[in-house]
Amino acid sequence: xxxxxxxxxADEIVALGDAxxxxxxxxxxxxxxxLEGERGRTTGQLRLFAAVVREGxxxxxxxxxxxxxxxxxxxxxxxxxxxxxxxxxxxxxxNFPLAFSxxxxxxxxxxxxxxPVVVKAHPAHPGTSDLVASALRSAVQKAGLPVGVFVMVHxxxxxxxxxxxxxxAIQAVGFTGSIRAGRALWxxxxxxxxxxxxxxxxxxxxxxxxxxxxxxxxRDAIAEGLVGSCTLGVGQFCTKxxxxxGLSSPEWDAFARSVADRxxxxxxxxxxxxxxxxxxxxxxxxxxxxxxxxxxxxRVARVSAADFARQPHLAHExxxxxxxxxxxxxxxxxxxxxxxxxxxxxxxxxxxxxxxxAAQDLVDVxxxxxxxxxxxxxxxxxxxxxxxxxxxxxxxxxDARFTSVGSAAIFRFARPVCYQSCxxxxxxxxxxxxxxxxxxxxxxxxxxxxxxxxxx
Amino acid sequence: xxxxxxxxxADEIVALGDAxxxxxxxxxxxxxxxLEGERGRTTGQLRLFAAVVREGxxxxxxxxxxxxxxxxxxxxxxxxxxxxxxxxxxxxxxNFPLAFSxxxxxxxxxxxxxxPVVVKAHPAHPGTSDLVASALRSAVQKAGLPVGVFVMVHxxxxxxxxxxxxxxAIQAVGFTGSIRAGRALWxxxxxxxxxxxxxxxxxxxxxxxxxxxxxxxxRDAIAEGLVGSCTLGVGQFCTKxxxxxGLSSPEWDAFARSVADRxxxxxxxxxxxxxxxxxxxxxxxxxxxxxxxxxxxxRVARVSAADFARQPHLAHExxxxxxxxxxxxxxxxxxxxxxxxxxxxxxxxxxxxxxxxAAQDLVDVxxxxxxxxxxxxxxxxxxxxxxxxxxxxxxxxxDARFTSVGSAAIFRFARPVCYQSCxxxxxxxxxxxxxxxxxxxxxxxxxxxxxxxxxx
Numbered sequence: 001x002x003x004x005x006x007x008x009x010a011d012e013i014v015a016l017g018d019a020x021x022x023x024x025x026x027x028x029x030x031x032x033x034x035l036e037g038e039r040g041r042t043t044g045q046l047r048l049f050a051a052v053v054r055e056g057x058x059x060x061x062x063x064x065x066x067x068x069x070x071x072x073x074x075x076x077x078x079x080x081x082x083x084x085x086x087x088x089x090x091x092x093x094x095n096f097p098l099a100f101s102x103x104x105x106x107x108x109x110x111x112x113x114x115x116p117v118v119v120k121a122h123p124a125h126p127g128t129s130d131l132v133a134s135a136l137r138s139a140v141q142k143a144g145l146p147v148g149v150f151v152m153v154h155x156x157x158x159x160x161x162x163x164x165x166x167x168x169a170i171q172a173v174g175f176t177g178s179i180r181a182g183r184a185l186w187x188x189x190x191x192x193x194x195x196x197x198x199x200x201x202x203x204x205x206x207x208x209x210x211x212x213x214x215x216x217x218x219r220d221a222i223a224e225g226l227v228g229s230c231t232l233g234v235g236q237f238c239t240k241x242x243x244x245x246g247l248s249s250p251e252w253d254a255f256a257r258s259v260a261d262r263x264x265x266x267x268x269x270x271x272x273x274x275x276x277x278x279x280x281x282x283x284x285x286x287x288x289x290x291x292x293x294x295x296x297x298x299r300v301a302r303v304s305a306a307d308f309a310r311q312p313h314l315a316h317e318x319x320x321x322x323x324x325x326x327x328x329x330x331x332x333x334x335x336x337x338x339x340x341x342x343x344x345x346x347x348x349x350x351x352x353x354x355x356x357x358a359a360q361d362l363v364d365v366x367x368x369x370x371x372x373x374x375x376x377x378x379x380x381x382x383x384x385x386x387x388x389x390x391x392x393x394x395x396x397x398x399d400a401r402f403t404s405v406g407s408a409a410i411f412r413f414a415r416p417v418c419y420q421s422c423x424x425x426x427x428x429x430x431x432x433x434x435x436x437x438x439x440x441x442x443x444x445x446x447x448x449x450x451x452x453x454x455x456x
Numbered sequence: 457x458x459x460x461x462x463x464x465x466a467d468e469i470v471a472l473g474d475a476x477x478x479x480x481x482x483x484x485x486x487x488x489x490x491l492e493g494e495r496g497r498t499t500g501q502l503r504l505f506a507a508v509v510r511e512g513x514x515x516x517x518x519x520x521x522x523x524x525x526x527x528x529x530x531x532x533x534x535x536x537x538x539x540x541x542x543x544x545x546x547x548x549x550x551n552f553p554l555a556f557s558x559x560x561x562x563x564x565x566x567x568x569x570x571x572p573v574v575v576k577a578h579p580a581h582p583g584t585s586d587l588v589a590s591a592l593r594s595a596v597q598k599a600g601l602p603v604g605v606f607v608m609v610h611x612x613x614x615x616x617x618x619x620x621x622x623x624x625a626i627q628a629v630g631f632t633g634s635i636r637a638g639r640a641l642w643x644x645x646x647x648x649x650x651x652x653x654x655x656x657x658x659x660x661x662x663x664x665x666x667x668x669x670x671x672x673x674x675r676d677a678i679a680e681g682l683v684g685s686c687t688l689g690v691g692q693f694c695t696k697x698x699x700x701x702g703l704s705s706p707e708w709d710a711f712a713r714s715v716a717d718r719x720x721x722x723x724x725x726x727x728x729x730x731x732x733x734x735x736x737x738x739x740x741x742x743x744x745x746x747x748x749x750x751x752x753x754x755r756v757a758r759v760s761a762a763d764f765a766r767q768p769h770l771a772h773e774x775x776x777x778x779x780x781x782x783x784x785x786x787x788x789x790x791x792x793x794x795x796x797x798x799x800x801x802x803x804x805x806x807x808x809x810x811x812x813x814a815a816q817d818l819v820d821v822x823x824x825x826x827x828x829x830x831x832x833x834x835x836x837x838x839x840x841x842x843x844x845x846x847x848x849x850x851x852x853x854x855d856a857r858f859t860s861v862g863s864a865a866i867f868r869f870a871r872p873v874c875y876q877s878c879x880x881x882x883x884x885x886x887x888x889x890x891x892x893x894x895x896x897x898x899x900x901x902x903x904x905x906x907x908x909x910x911x912x
Contacts, residue, residue, distance in 0.1 A: 037528075057903060062843035062864070076833060078843040081865075083823065085857070145727055165577050189644035194799070194850040197857070343650075363882055365537065372874035375882075377532060386901040387518035387534040389874035394650040400541070400654070400871040405902065408518070408536075408872070415856040416864070418828040418845035422717075423812050426831075440903040445842040445863065446895040447513060447903055 005143035006050040006112060009044035012142075013103060020131050021293070027125040028251035028291055029270035034233065035098065042098040045105050045207040049091045054405045058082070059414075061430045061441040065380040066421075076421045079431040082414035084114035086171030091185070092122035092129060092186055094272050095135040095236045100404075101125070102152060105243055105384075106174030106199075109409040115150045116172075120164055121356040123156040128413070143409050143415035156258035162188050172413055176238070176404065178393045181319075186398050199412050200398040201391065203317040204241035205378045207338060207370075209362065213352035214376075215251040222350055223258035226323070227266065227318045229378035231298045235267045235321035242317060245305075245326045245334060255327050256302055260293035263300045268321045280320035289314065290324065301323065305333050315342060343393025344370040345402065346379035371396060371403075406407045460601035462506040462568060468591035468598075469559060474779040476587050480553045483581040485843035490689065491554065498554040501561050501840055505568035508863045513582035514538070517886045517897040521631070521908055522877070532877045537868035540570035542627030545620045548578035548585060548640070550728050551630035551692045556860075557581070558588040558608060561840075562630030562655075565865040571627075572605045576620055579612040594773035601676035620646045621654070631656040632860065635773075635851045642854050655868050656854040657847065659773040660801040662697035662835045663794060663826075665818065669705040669808035670832070678806055683722065683781070685834035687754045690725040694731070695802050695835040696828045698773060701761075701782045701790060704757075712758060712781050716749035719756045724777050736776035745770065746780065756781065761789050771798060793819055798825040799849025800857065802835035824873055827859075858894060 013020070024035045049262030052058050060083040067146040069073035088110035093103035099105065100202050102119050110117045121129035133152040140149050153160065160182075165173055165188045172197065173189055175182050181364050182200030189198045210222055229241055244259070245250040269278040289311045290301035298321035305328040314324060338347075347370035351359060356375065366373050382390050388406030391397040397404070403414045419427060429436050433452040469476070480491045508514050515537040523531035539630065544566035548557035555561065558575050567571045577585035580756030589608040596605050601638070609616065614637075621629055621644045629645055631638050645654045666678055685697055702708040727733040745767045746757035754777035759811050763785040764770050770780060784790040794803075803826035807815060812831065823827050827848030838846050844862030847853040853860070858868045875883060883891050889908040 052901070055901070064839070064841040064843040068646065073837070073840060075841070078839055078841055080812075080828075080843045080845045150871075186651065187646070190643070190651070195642065195646070195854065197855065353879065357881055360882065367873050368542075372536075372876060373878065374876045375878050377877050381519070381529070382874075383531060383534055385520040385531070385534055386898055387520040387536045387874065389536045389872040391872075393871075398651065399653065401867075403872065410856075416827065416845040416847075416859065417823050418843065420828060420830040420839075421833050422829065422831050423809065425813055426816065442842055445508070445511070 002112065002114060003050040003054040003327045005139055006046045006108065008142050009103060009139035009332070010046040010453050011138055012138045013039065013043055013132060013454065016131050020128065023131055024125060024128040024177065027128055028097050028272050030097070030272070031269070031431050036134040038096060038098045042103055045099065045108045046103065046406055048384060049108045049410065050211040052410060053112050055439070056430065056437045058410055059430050059439070060408070061439060063431060063443045063452060064338045065444070068367065078418060078420050079422065079427065079428050080418035081428060082113070083417045085413050085415050087116045087118060087169050087415050089170045089173045090117055090119045090172070090364055091161065091175040091177065092119060094122050094124040094276070094354065095238070097122070097125040097128045100133065100176045102129045103136055105409055106419050109173065109240060109411045110172070111149070113413040115408050115413050117151070118164060118170065119152040120161055121152055121154050121387060125155070126154060139391045147241065158184065161185065165189050165379060166192060167341060168194070173195055173198040174404065174412070177202065179203040182398060197412070197424055198398050199402055200360055200406060201238065201345070201404045202395045204392065204396045205315060205317050206239055206245045206346045206348070207245060207341060208241040208343055208348040208379070209334070209350065210244065210246045210255065211349070211359070212251060213349035213355045214350040215246070215255050217352055219251065219255050223255060223262055225378055226259060227262040227298060229324045229380045230263070231266050232320045233269065233379050234271050235298070236272055236319055237380050239382060242323050243315070243326060243377055244323055245328060245337070247328050247331065248327045248335065248353070252327060256293060259325065263298035264294045264296055266297040266321065268298060271320065277394065278320060280322070284322060293325070298322065302327065305329065305337050309337060309340070328383055338362070339365045339377055341369050343396040345390060345392045345396045346370055346374055348374040348377065348379050350427060369393065371400065458568065458570060459506040459510040460518070461595055461601065462502045462509065462564065465487055465559060465592055465595035465599050466502040468594045469495065469499055469588060472587050472591055476584065479587055480581060481585040482586055482860065484553050484728050484745060486689070486728070487725070493555045494552060497840060498559055501555065502559065503565045504840060504863055505866065508866060511895070512893045513896040514863070514866055515886050515895070517895060519887060519899045519908060521900070534874060534876050535878065535883065536573045536872045536874035537884060537886050538569070541869050541871050542573060543572045543625050544869055545626045545629045546575045547629070547631040547633065547683050548575060550578050550580040550732070551596045551689065553578070553581040553584045554588065555653070556632045558585045560866055561861055562632070566628070566630065566869045569866050569869040570583045571869050572799070573607070574620060575608040576617055577608055577610050579610070582610055583880060585634055589785065590657040593605065614640065617641060619643050622648060624650070627652055630860065630868070633658065635659045638854060651820065653868070655858055655860060657801070657860045658851045658853060660694055660848065660852045661771060661773050662695055662800055662802045662804070663699045663797060664804040664835070665790070665806065666699040666700065666702045666711065667805070667807035667811040667815070668705060668707060668754040669701055669811045670806040671702070671711050674809055675711050676709065676782050677716050679711060679718055681834055682715060683718040683754060685836045686719070686779045687722050687777045688725070688836050689725050691754070692728055692775055693836050695838060697804060697835055698779050699771070699782060700779055701784060702781045703790065704785050708783060715781065716756050719754035720752055722777065724754060727776065732775060736774065736778070739774045740778060749781070754778065757871055758783065761785065761793050765796070778907060781824065787832070791817060794818070794825060795821045797825050799852040801846060801848045801852045802826055802828045803828055804830040804833065804835050806832050823848065827856065841895060
């Protein structure tokens with residue numbers, strides 16, 4: 001039934017039709033084609049979670065059958081599975097008015113786990129939020145669920161957000177946005193009489209390393225791909241590569257020129273709202289200690305690794321069409337710089353087949369710094385799938401152990417409940433001997449879909 | 457190799473021989489037989505985690521193979537698995553000088569996940585801690601691991617503990633102890649520039665409900681089991697049933713007399729240290745608003761549900777041989793009282809087969825309050841297995857989503873790393889097409905041990 005509810009929610013969003021797209025376009029300035037794609041991503045996420053819930057194995061059912069003859073003491077029958085954590089507060093993000101907003105990944109995964117959701121709409125797209133909320137309310141009604149399963153509140157003041165996080169009924173928080181706002185929610189949740197988990201996906205500059213052989217093989221193609229990734233969505237993606245690193249060489253200089261030429265030719269689109277545009281303009285205007293390679297179009301700057309290391313502000317995220325090229329004098333210096341970075345959502349490595357085969361040192365350091373490693377590609381365009389991990393060490397996210405994209409996002413909003421010596425009739429179906437749902441379970445530590453054999 | 461290391465650690469603890477048991481006996485006052493049992497539990501935990509690591513599926517490997525022909529965009533190859541979170545700080549508990557201390561469940565699970573561990577020894581058993589630490593260091597050496605893989609520090613001052621939690625190299629914390637100490641560590645970790653997760657297993661009064669039919673069927677047997685559970689380890693278990701609830705009736709009064717008679721006949725053992733004994737004596741002496749049923753032996757008091765609800769201090773844990781009987785006037789009052797409880801590690805329900813079959817209301821409310829539900833048994837004696845969950849809503853533990861006992865405890869100390877379009881040779885074995893380790897993996901969302909078919 002929960003699966004059907006999620007699918008109905010997707011249907012209801014589709015049924016909003018062009019009014020949704022036009023409203024979102026008006027409120028965010030994002031192009032219609034991008035919004036149509038994002039709507040597909042949003043409904044796709046709801047359907048993915050419906051499939052996960054219907055398949056059922058996500059509850060991580062574990063069964064250790066009784067061992068009545070064990071010495072010195074018999075072992076009792078012990079079974080556990082994941083249950084809903086309780087009401088979840090979700091904060092809509094400005095940069096994805098559909099996919100990371102009212103019915104976005106946080107809401108979909110929290111509902112899929114069986115929790116009620118209270119959404120705080122992002123003030124940058126209130127009309128879009130109202131439309132999507134009406135679709136969700138309609139799905140709640142059609143599913144015959146209590147109206148409290150989905151509630152949305154508006155409010156531009158931080159006090160509204162903090163009051164929501166502090167409310168004793170709220171048991172977990174999902175958030176995508178700035179480090180400052182995410183940290184404020186984290187601090188409020190941690191200071192509660194009963195602290196709750198906050199899953200805040202915050203800042204990242206997403207280092208991208210280009211090795212020398214890759215430059216020789218396909219310098220301009222990488223420059224083209226990089227500029228495309230940096231300016232996608234007007235640079236307003238949390239996975240935008242904001243830091244590009246290479247080794248000092250004539251090829252690297254030529255790559256920098258190629259990037260700058262392409263960036264200069266870009267006509268930046270309209271940003272999400274006036275505040276973001278003003279922040280971007282100010283950040284670029286006030287940035288010290290770099291050499292600018294472009295003064296129009298997308299903004300590209302350059303600095304040496306030594307100067308980068310001396311100026312911690314250069315490692316701060318600048319949301320918008322900007323990236324910083326960093327020239328390292330040696331692989332050792334490159335490794336040292338990467339190892340000193342704050343936590344990142346992604347790290348990307350471009351190299352020839354031979355270079356990658358010899359890049360275990362880089363893979364090791366990047367694996368400690370980032371949540372997702374991309375090879376010969378670009379970090380923007382986060383696949384919504386089972387194996388995706390969208391998260392990373394702080395401040396990329398507030399808890400590196402959880403993803404906010406993909407089906408594993410459901411694990412943020414569930415907790416185990418264990419049943420010891422429970423009469424079969426009281427067990428949830430997921431834990432019954434006969435495995436009526438046919439899910440994959442861990443029986444005595446081994447994954448299987450087999451039923452538990454009848455007790456002797 | 458990690459599995460072999462954990463097994464060697466178990467062997468080295470066994471090799472300490474009677475010196476370990478005698479030292480622990482001298483320092484804690486716990487009986488030799490109990491300590492021998494606890495040593496078996498400790499080495500059993502290490503061997504369980506060795507088996508989990510050797511089997512290998514715990515890394516939750518997920519593979520979404522590339523879909524080069526997908527429209528509108530090809531899907532890249534995406535794979536993820538759990539990797540070590542980083543150095544873990546573990547705080548030894550006073551009440552299990554072996555199984556929840558230097559080489560206890562926190563240390564075993566953190567090492568099993570691949571992390572270095574820094575143990576802060578509990579000041580109540582420094583000699584025991586030194587012996588176990590020497591065994592672990594010996595295992596580190598025999599495994600050829602860096603000496604930093606296991607380090608132990610002493611220190612009775614809270615400043616030592618806080619300095620450890622605040623150290624920027626520490627990435628997670630395991631703790632078992634009081635709410636006050638656990639909350640102090642939580643607050644320190646949450647206030648770090650880069651916050652880290654704290655897994656603190658803290659206080660619980662473990663409600664135990666006896667339904668009327670069960671009283672008629674086996675009143676004295678339940679009284680016997682309850683008093684045994686309350687006085688096991690001199691009542692110094694975090695799962696001690698400190699709250700016993702029933703419905704007002706002559707049978708309930710007879711049960712109370714039966715419990716009191718048995719409790720009075722107990723000769724309490726020596727407590728872990730003078731501080732715990734003094735705290736217990738003071739807590740019992742100063743407890744207001746209850747009627748005492750015993751004034752010697754194990755301490756049993758009684759109160760009405762209405763009076764219990766009016767006096768929040770009665771819901772605080774009293775560590776030691778004490779329990780409180782609460783008489784409810786109706787099932788509604790019972791349900792209301794249970795629903796208002798703080799988070800609990802366990803909740804126990806005694807009933808006849810018919811009573812349990814009709815107890816869905818109780819199971820629902822207990823499942824929201826507690827991490828483990830026990831039927832017709834006792835909560836002490838926590839099985840170390842795959843399906844065990846030892847944790848619960850705050851303050852039972854600081855994060856209800858994780859267990860500190862059983863093989864699932866390993867998930868506290870690992871985080872996913874995702875590889876997108878990674879050359880096969882750079883992939884960890886767990887994620888390679890051919891599945892060389894034969895582990896269970898989620899391929900396109902479906903659990904399987906099959907290899908990935910060769911790409912066309």
